[in-house]
Amino acid sequence: MSSDALVEDQTDHPGEPVAVTAAGAIPWRATREGLEVLLIHRPRYDDWSWPKGKIDDGETVPECAVREVREEIGLDAPLGIPLPPIHYHVASGLKVVYYWAVKVNGARLVPDGKEVDSVMWCSPDRAAALLSNPSDTVPLQHLREAHARGGLDTWPLVVVRHAKAKPRSSWTKAEGERPLAATGIRQAQAVGRLLQAWKPPRVVTSPWLRCVATVAPYAKASGAKVKIAEALTEHRHERSPRKTADIIESLFDKQRPVAVCTHRPALPTVLAQLAKHMPARLGSLLPSADPYLSPGELVVCHVAHAKGNNVVAVERFKPFDD
Numbered sequence: 001m002s003s004d005a006l007v008e009d010q011t012d013h014p015g016e017p018v019a020v021t022a023a024g025a026i027p028w029r030a031t032r033e034g035l036e037v038l039l040i041h042r043p044r045y046d047d048w049s050w051p052k053g054k055i056d057d058g059e060t061v062p063e064c065a066v067r068e069v070r071e072e073i074g075l076d077a078p079l080g081i082p083l084p085p086i087h088y089h090v091a092s093g094l095k096v097v098y099y100w101a102v103k104v105n106g107a108r109l110v111p112d113g114k115e116v117d118s119v120m121w122c123s124p125d126r127a128a129a130l131l132s133n134p135s136d137t138v139p140l141q142h143l144r145e146a147h148a149r150g151g152l153d154t155w156p157l158v159v160v161r162h163a164k165a166k167p168r169s170s171w172t173k174a175e176g177e178r179p180l181a182a183t184g185i186r187q188a189q190a191v192g193r194l195l196q197a198w199k200p201p202r203v204v205t206s207p208w209l210r211c212v213a214t215v216a217p218y219a220k221a222s223g224a225k226v227k228i229a230e231a232l233t234e235h236r237h238e239r240s241p242r243k244t245a246d247i248i249e250s251l252f253d254k255q256r257p258v259a260v261c262t263h264r265p266a267l268p269t270v271l272a273q274l275a276k277h278m279p280a281r282l283g284s285l286l287p288s289a290d291p292y293l294s295p296g297e298l299v300v301c302h303v304a305h306a307k308g309n310n311v312v313a314v315e316r317f318k319p320f321d322d
Contacts (some may be wrong), residue, residue, distance in 0.1 A: 013087050013094050016093075016094050017093070017094065018087075018093075018094050018095070018096050019090070019092045019093025019094055019095065020054060020090060020092060020093065020094070020095040020096070021054065021055045021061065021095075021096055021098075022052050022053055022054045022055060022064070022068075022095065022096070022097045022098070023052060023053070023055060023061040023062070023064035023065035023068065023097065023098040023099070023100075024050050024051050024052025024053065024065055024068050024069065024097060024098075024099055025050065025051055025052075025065050025068075025069050025079065025099060025100045025101065025102040026038070026050050026083065026099060026100075026101055026102065026139060026140060026143055027051070027069070027073070027075060027077075027102045027103075027104045027109075028101055028102070028103060028104065028143060028147075028152070029103065029104045029105075029121070030147075030153075033123075034123065035123070035124060035144065035147050035152075036121045036122060036123060037121070037122065037123075037124055037127050037140065037143070038051075038073070038104065038109070038119055038120070038121055039119065039120045039122060039127055039130060039131070040072060040073060040111070040116045040118075040119050040120075041116065041117055041118045041119070041120070042115060042116060042117075043117045044115070045132070047132030047133070048120075048127075048130045048131055048132050049131065049132060049133065049136060050099065050136060050139075051068055051069045051072045051073055051075075051116070052065075052068055052097055052099070053067075053068035053071070053072070053115075060194055060197075060317055060319055061098045062079055062100070062194060062197035062198075062317065063193060063194060063196070063197055064098075065079060065098065065099070065100055065197070066078075066079060066196065066197050069102060071112060071115070072111065072112055072115050072116045073109045073110065073111055073112075073116060073119060074108070074109055074110030074111070074112070075102070075104065075107055075109055077102050077103065077104065077105075077107065078102075078156070078197065078198045078199040078257070079100040079101075079102060079156075079197050079198060080100055080101035080102055080103055080152070080153075080154055080302065081100065081101050081146060081151065081152065081154055081302045081312060081313040082098075082099070082100050082302075082313055082315055083099040083100060083101060083139035083142050083143055084099070084138050084139050084142050085097060085098045085099065085139075086099070086133075086135040086136065086138050086139065087135070088133065088135050099139040101143050101146070101152060103153065124140055124143070124144045127140060128140060128141075146312070150304060150306035150307050151304045151306075151307060151312035151313075152304075153304065153305045153306060154302040154303055154304050154305065154312060154313070155255060155256060155257045155302075155303050155305065156198040156200060156257050156258075156300055156301065156302055156303070157251055157252070157257075157258055157260070157274075157300075157301045157303055157311075158195065158198060158200060158258070158259040158260065158298055158299070158300050158301075159259075159260050159262070159267075159270055159271075159274070159293075159298060159299045159301070160191060160195075160214060160215065160259060160260065160261045160262075160296070160297075160298040161261075161262070161263070161264060161267065161291075161292070161293040161294070161295060161296065161297055161298070162180075162184075162206075162208075162210045162211040162213075162214040162261055162262070162263060162295065162296075163180050163183075163184035163185070163187035163188045163191065163210070163213070163214045163295050163296040164180065164181045164183045164184035164187055164295035164296065165178050165179065165180055165181060165184055165210040165295075166178055166179055166180070166181045166184075167181075175208070175234070175235075176207065176208040176209060176233065177208075177209050178208070178209065178210055179209050179210060179213065180209075180210055180213050180214070183295075184210070184213075184214070184295060184296070185213075187214070187295060187296035187319070188213055188214045188215075188216065188217050188296070189217050190296065190319035191214055191215070191217070191218065191296050191298070191319055192215075192216075192217030192218035192220075192221055193319070194298070194317060194319040195218045195222070195259055195298075196218070196221070196222065198257060198259075198300060199222065199257065200224060200257040200258050200259045201222075201223075201224050201225065201256070201257060202224060202225050202226075202227065202256060202257070202258045202259070203215045203218065203219055203224050203225070203226045203227070203258070203259045203260075203261065204226075204227045204229050204232070204247065204251065204258060204259070204260045204261075205226060205227070205228060205229065205232065205260070205261040205262075206228075206229065206230075206232035206233045206234075206261060206262050206263060206266075207228040207229075207230060207233065208233055208234075208263070211232070211261045211262065211263065212226075212228075212261075214261050214296070215259065215261045218259070224259075229247050231243040231244045231246070231247045232244060232247060232260070232261070232262040232263070232266060233263065233266075234263045234265045234266065237262075237263070237265060237266040237269060238265065241266075241269045244262075244266050244269045244270065245269050245270075245272070245273040247260075248260070248270055248273040248274065249273060252277060252303065252309045253309075255303070255305065255309070259298075264290075264291050264292060264293070267287070267291075267292040267293060268292065271286045271287060271288075271292065271299075274286065274299075274301055274311065277301075277303070277309055277310055277311045278301070278310065278311035278312075278314070282311060282312075282313070282314050285314045285316070286299065286314065287299070287316070293316075294318055296318065296319060297316070297317065297318045297319075298316070298317055298319075299314065299315070299316050300314070300315040300316070300317070301313075301314055302314070302315075
């Protein structure tokens with residue numbers, strides 16, 4: 001039996017190790033008739049499902065989700081809000097599938113013909129009736145509820161701590177010129193790949209070399225515009241934390257996808273400003289103790305277009321560590 005074939009449908013497996021990790025998305029669009037979602041048909045199993053697939057070595061789950069959606073239906077779109085993962089058993093053991101919402105803005109969808117031979121837009125009710133794996137209704141219900149409360153259509157604000165730099169103790173030149181360590185260079189490449197999951201067209205960064213070098217691989221690969229903000233440096237933050245907070249607040253005012261790269265000492269101010277835009281439940285998910293984020297780690301805040309700059313979901317990812 002294939003490791004992807006459904007053996008049983010269970011959602012509560014406390015303490016059981018995960019044998020298979022996968023990721024995917026629920027594509028959605030808003031029409032005059034209301035919310036619609038996209039089902040895929042897989043000829044190998046003759047079932048209706050969401051675009052998804054198993055993680056490759058070295059991938060993060062967001063990267064896996066973006067890749068699988070692109071490979072299976074030809075859609076290269078940024079991830080939206082995270083949806084609840086599902087768990088079920090396959091022949092090799094417990095499988096977990098992580099899901100995100102993905103907005104489809106009129107893009108032409110092209111099933112790959114092998115894994116997916118057809119797709120179908122339909123209402124959430126129709127999708128729930130057609131899904132072959134009952135567990136797949138769990139992320140669908142969350143998507144429906146998010147749409148109903150105006151929290152489905154969002155834009156990402158991503159905060160990145162710069163990658164690992166050479167030690168202060170071994171650096172005798174200007175602090176702003178301290179470069180990335182060898183590990184940090186690899187982390188920067190990983191950050192560049194991970195940011196492709198949200199595709200921010202703008203990057204705002206401290207001008208210090210270790211921050212600029214952290215976002216450079218992403219900017220080069222994506223063509224994102226890079227803006228320098230002196231208030232994001234350690235020294236400017238120490239003198240005027242309010243100006244650092246103002247930089248973050250200005251990003252909410254613009255209401256466009258963006259990534260921000262700064263330093264560990266500035267993170268408490270940055271995170272506190274983010275927390276002002278979210279309910280306490282979400283605020284509790286933000287890092288609250290030093291060092292807040294590891295080098296190269298990032299926080300993704302999903303900001304709803306329809307809810308007055310309110311953050312409706314928070315994620316945290318560490319793309320690389322060695």
